[in-house]
Amino acid sequence: MTQSRVLDIGEVAKATGLPASTLRYYEEKDLIRSIGRRGLKRLFDSAVLERLALITLGQQAGFSLDEIGRMFSPDGRPQIDRALLVAKVDDLDRSIRQLSAMRDGLRHAAVCKAPSHMECPTFQRLLRVAGKIRARA
Amino acid sequence: MTQSRVLDIGEVAKATGLPASTLRYYEEKDLIRSIGRRGLKRLFDSAVLERLALITLGQQAGFSLDEIGRMFSPDGRPQIDRALLVAKVDDLDRSIRQLSAMRDGLRHAAVCKAPSHMECPTFQRLLRVAGKIRARA
DNA sequence: ATACAAGTTCAAGTCAACTTGAGGTCAAGA
DNA sequence: TCTTGACCTCAAGTTGACTTGAACTTGTAT
Numbered sequence: 001m002t003q004s005r006v007l008d009i010g011e012v013a014k015a016t017g018l019p020a021s022t023l024r025y026y027e028e029k030d031l032i033r034s035i036g037r038r039g040l041k042r043l044f045d046s047a048v049l050e051r052l053a054l055i056t057l058g059q060q061a062g063f064s065l066d067e068i069g070r071m072f073s074p075d076g077r078p079q080i081d082r083a084l085l086v087a088k089v090d091d092l093d094r095s096i097r098q099l100s101a102m103r104d105g106l107r108h109a110a111v112c113k114a115p116s117h118m119e120c121p122t123f124q125r126l127l128r129v130a131g132k133i134r135a136r137a
Numbered sequence: 138m139t140q141s142r143v144l145d146i147g148e149v150a151k152a153t154g155l156p157a158s159t160l161r162y163y164e165e166k167d168l169i170r171s172i173g174r175r176g177l178k179r180l181f182d183s184a185v186l187e188r189l190a191l192i193t194l195g196q197q198a199g200f201s202l203d204e205i206g207r208m209f210s211p212d213g214r215p216q217i218d219r220a221l222l223v224a225k226v227d228d229l230d231r232s233i234r235q236l237s238a239m240r241d242g243l244r245h246a247a248v249c250k251a252p253s254h255m256e257c258p259t260f261q262r263l264l265r266v267a268g269k270i271r272a273r274a
Numbered sequence: 275a276t277a278c279a280a281g282t283t284c285a286a287g288t289c290a291a292c293t294t295g296a297g298g299t300c301a302a303g304a
Numbered sequence: 305t306c307t308t309g310a311c312c313t314c315a316a317g318t319t320g321a322c323t324t325g326a327a328c329t330t331g332t333a334t
Contacts, residue, residue, distance in 0.1 A: 009280090010280065019322090019323080020280095021322070021323060022323085024282090024283095025321075029321095038331080039281080039282090039329075039330050039331065040283090040328095041280080041281050041329095041330080041331085042282090050264050057235070057264075058239070059321095060232070061240075064320070065320075066320090082247050085247045086247055088243060089240055092236055092240040093240055095236060096233055096236050096237055096240065098197050098198070099198050099199075099232060101194075102195070102197070102229060103226055103233065106222055106225060106226050107226045110226065127187050127190045127191060128190075145310085146310090146311070147311080156292090158292070159291085159292065162292060175300095175301085176299075176311080177298095177299055177300065177312045178300080178310075178312075179312090196291095201290070201291090202291070203290090
């Protein structure tokens, strides 16, 4: 088991790169919990660092803080609703495919010889794919 | 060359699924252009549909409207700044890798037998990856 | 003992990307 | 001609995710 240290908000901020204001905001939103206070000052268990990594990852994957809250239960560690999780995995998979299409399309566009991108079949295929996506909410 | 029709805002809305208010907003932001008016009413060339597909794709790839505006020049078709484009492709590539990590991690979490996700090595690896990403702005 | 850096609260502000509402215009059909 | 429905403008409101500012408190170092 990793050894569990006590950190103040500044240390957490330094370790994660997140401003203290964000950490307070997350606590208010119940995404993280402080383990107590010394005087006024919040104290965090170093486990919060993993939790924050998870939150950041989720955000980068395009989930809202609310969704993330629901995905990784309000209690300590990520004990997750499986159905929700599977749904999210599917979302992600679709996103990844879209992004890959975009990446390939742009990569191609960067070297394409066609006079205008619109005349390039690769680019047109990209756009057709893009058009279909419409069903994502 | 695809044949170019004239569409009113309602037709564009129907074709793309975007509300008219959004289309007006995009025009104001110079992301699209109407080709004229009939009375008060905007008229669009059907080429705007491709442009909108491109915008939507860009958004799904996580770019802001401003970035998209810069990526695909203010004039008609996407005549793109190559350096910017290459940078964007790199961004995308990183995003895709992150999303893939998240997807795999979540997929695993959905079936994992470990008592808590934090005790699962696969999940821990995911978090380590997530931690490193910090450098994305 | 005192100063001070690092915390704290709470309300308000910001930004992107839209949406909504009020009130107005206009072309086409009955 | 008159009505209607689809469009228009412009200002203000909304949501999510924070940030900022003012005023206050405290543990640690001198």
